[in-house]
Structures are given as C-alpha cells and as structure tokens.
Amino acid sequence: MAIVALADWLIVPDIGLLPLLALGPAFASVACDLRRTGMVGIVAVALCLPLSTQGPSGQYRLHVALTAIAGVTLASLVASAARTRHERRLADVRSVAEAAQRVLLRPVPRRAGPGLGVAVSYTSAVAEARIGGDLYEVVTHPRGVRVIVGDVQGKGLEAVETAAIVLGAFREAAYDELDLLGVVTRLENALSRRLTGEQFVTAVLAEVRDEDEIAIVNCGHPAPLIIRSDGGAEFAEPPEETPPLGLAWLKPEEPTVLVERFAEGDQILLYTDGIVEARDHGGAFYPLTDRVHLLTGPDPQTSLDTLRADLLKHVGRPLSDDAAMLLLRRSPAPLHPDP
Structure with a gap:
C-alpha cells in the first residue's frame, strides 16, 4: 500500500x-x-x-x-x-x-533388555493425519525381546483401525505365547474375526534371544536387512514364502521360522515397503543397501534419523506411501546395569 x-x-x-x-x-x-x-x-x-x-x-x-x-x-x-x-x-x-498416534504407536524403549538398542522412525504419507497403516511395536518379556513391523493394505481410517487390531493382539500374544508361531496364530485369529474379503496385513515378527540369535517370521513382508559388525549387509530372506496375515487360507502350513546369528555389534533393520519403493524424480528406487553406512553412528536413534533424512532427500518431495523403520542393535551389555 x-x-x-x-x-x-x-x-x-x-x-x-x-x-x-x-x-x-x-x-x-x-x-x-x-x-x-x-x-x-x-x-x-x-x-x-x-x-x-x-x-x-x-x-x-x-x-x-x-x-x-x-x-x-x-x-x-x-x-x-x-x-x-x-x-x-x-x-x-x-x-x-x-493422541491416536500415542495410543496406537506408543514410544518404544531406547533399550530393550541388556545390550539391545532400539530406534524407530515413522513418516506418514498424509502429513495432516500423521498416522497411517504402517505399524511397529517392541515387547520385552522374560524369554527375550519380540518386535513387529507391518503394513496394512489400504489407507485411511480403515487401515488405522486394522493396525490397532494387529498391535493390540501382538501386545497380548507377545507376553503369553511360548514361540513366534503362537504369536502369528493369535494375530491371524484376531484378524479373521475383523477382516472381510481379501484384506490383509504384511508383517515381520522377530524375537531376539540371549544366545546371540534372532528368530524371524516373515508374513509376506519385505525381508529385514541385517548389518554385520564388520560392515557387511544381507537380507534375511525367508526359506519359503508365507502369505500375509489375513490370507492364511492360501497356505494352510505353518510359516517357517528363520534363525539368524545376531552377535555383538550386529544390527537388523525392519522396514515397510514405503522405504524401498520410494523413488526420486527420475524414477530410481531408494538404494537401501548402499546406505547402510549411515547406520554406523554411536547412537541408534541418531543413525536412523540420518537414514530417514537421506530417504527424504532422495525423494525430494512428500512420500507417496507411509514409511516405518525399526532398528535393533546388539551392543555390549553394561557391567553394572541400571536396577
């Protein structure tokens, strides 16, 4: 003026x-x-x-x-x-x-048991909602630590409701069941009472054991990435394909439990397909295996935040799909653990 x-x-x-x-x-x-x-x-x-x-x-x-x-x-x-x-x-x-996110995706502990660091990252494709169909959880029980990372088919409130069903069933089953197959059965039963048609949830369940091992059950989800202490990386591919949760009728046999070495200094990254399917402006997928060096920092959460920033830089725009990551790092157990 x-x-x-x-x-x-x-x-x-x-x-x-x-x-x-x-x-x-x-x-x-x-x-x-x-x-x-x-x-x-x-x-x-x-x-x-x-x-x-x-x-x-x-x-x-x-x-x-x-x-x-x-x-x-x-x-x-x-x-x-x-x-x-x-x-x-x-x-x-x-x-x-x-508030819904705090209930659905509760903050996970930075350390789960002696010598196990935990970090999570969640990026919703719907920025206004901040939550979506991806899910994760970490549960500590007397026999070890159990985690889940999953992706609900579809988007919107219906996907959020299905994610709440899976997380509620997992939080209970992770304490009660003796093995991962029992947890998978509980999740399948919970979904069979709610889902209709061909709806499904892909998920990876893992159990960290005290014997430097990690057990993995993959239900139609992208294979976790194991990063060894020497810098090598490999995907924990399941020996047999298992249908996603909610589609167990496609293969009545029990899913296969994959047991991998998980020694001191090793890490495992569980993620949803929003990570590996993220594309840049030229259509190139995000090269996850080429970015494992970003996860070598002293703090797991800082390392995972660095990987997320690199992912967003690669895409150069808001993500087209939700993206969740959960990082477990086996570190030396403290000599004098906190009471």
Whole structure:
C-alpha cells in the first residue's frame, strides 16, 4: 500500500492508482486474523482520503477507490474468518491424530533388555493425519525381546483401525505365547474375526534371544536387512514364502521360522515397503543397501534419523506411501546395569 500511495503521489493523479490500495486487505486475509485484516482496510482508507483530493476528478477518484477498498476489505474479512475456522479445525484434527498416534504407536524403549538398542522412525504419507497403516511395536518379556513391523493394505481410517487390531493382539500374544508361531496364530485369529474379503496385513515378527540369535517370521513382508559388525549387509530372506496375515487360507502350513546369528555389534533393520519403493524424480528406487553406512553412528536413534533424512532427500518431495523403520542393535551389555 505504501508503494501504491507513493506512485500515485509522484505520477499524474488522473491515472487512478488508488483502487490498487485494495491489495492490502486482500493480501492480509491470507496471513492475518480478522482484527488485523480490518485494521489494514482502515489504513487503506486513511491513505486514500488525502490522495484523492489531487487533480480535477478528485471526488470521482475517491468514490471509485473507496468502493473498491470497501468491497475487497469485506470479502477479505469473510475469507479471513473462514481461514481461521479452517485452521482451528485442522489443529483439532492434528491434536486428535497425535493422541491416536500415542495410543496406537506408543514410544518404544531406547533399550530393550541388556545390550539391545532400539530406534524407530515413522513418516506418514498424509502429513495432516500423521498416522497411517504402517505399524511397529517392541515387547520385552522374560524369554527375550519380540518386535513387529507391518503394513496394512489400504489407507485411511480403515487401515488405522486394522493396525490397532494387529498391535493390540501382538501386545497380548507377545507376553503369553511360548514361540513366534503362537504369536502369528493369535494375530491371524484376531484378524479373521475383523477382516472381510481379501484384506490383509504384511508383517515381520522377530524375537531376539540371549544366545546371540534372532528368530524371524516373515508374513509376506519385505525381508529385514541385517548389518554385520564388520560392515557387511544381507537380507534375511525367508526359506519359503508365507502369505500375509489375513490370507492364511492360501497356505494352510505353518510359516517357517528363520534363525539368524545376531552377535555383538550386529544390527537388523525392519522396514515397510514405503522405504524401498520410494523413488526420486527420475524414477530410481531408494538404494537401501548402499546406505547402510549411515547406520554406523554411536547412537541408534541418531543413525536412523540420518537414514530417514537421506530417504527424504532422495525423494525430494512428500512420500507417496507411509514409511516405518525399526532398528535393533546388539551392543555390549553394561557391567553394572541400571536396577
């Protein structure tokens, strides 16, 4: 508005730049609240009054400018009020989503048992919701540590509801069942009572044992990546394909339990397909195996955050699918553990 007023003062008044003062309240409605938008409209009128007296057609210029400013200010007030209501509703939705996320995806412990570091990362494709169909959980029980990372078919509230069913069943079964196959059976039974048609959930379940071993059951999910202490990396591919949870009728046999060495200094990364299927602008997939060096930092969570930042840099835009990662690192057990 200052530029318009100065231009009208220096240039021939009859050109009629004063209606451009309405740009002030128009732009104010984009970023200001109702009160400030109205104040900007008043300032525009205050600038218009002395400038309109210049030239032989001062009254005509005044009427045209005031009409334009008044009309735009009124429309800006309506737009500002609507935008403020929308922002409040969005803030309410985000607060509810954050509360749901805290219940659904609870914070995992940084250490699960002696000598086992844990880190998680979750990026929702729906930024406003902050939650989606990917899931993870870490449960410590007397026989070791059990974890799950999964991906629900579909998106939206229905996917979130299915993820809640899986996590609720896993949290109970991980304490009660003697082995991973029993946990898988419990999850399958819980889903069979809720899912209809051909809905399913891909998941990887793992159990860290005290004997420097980790047991893995893969139900149609991307294979976890094991990073050895010497820097080597390998995928823990299941010996036989197992259908996702909810489609057990495709293969009535029990899934195969894969046992891998998991010694001191080793890490295992469980993730969803939103990681390996992320593409850059040229269509190239994210090279996960080429980025394992990013996970060699002293702190597991910092290392995983570095990997997530590299993933977002590779994509260069918001992710098209939810992306969850869970990192387990076997480190030396403390000599004097905390009570």
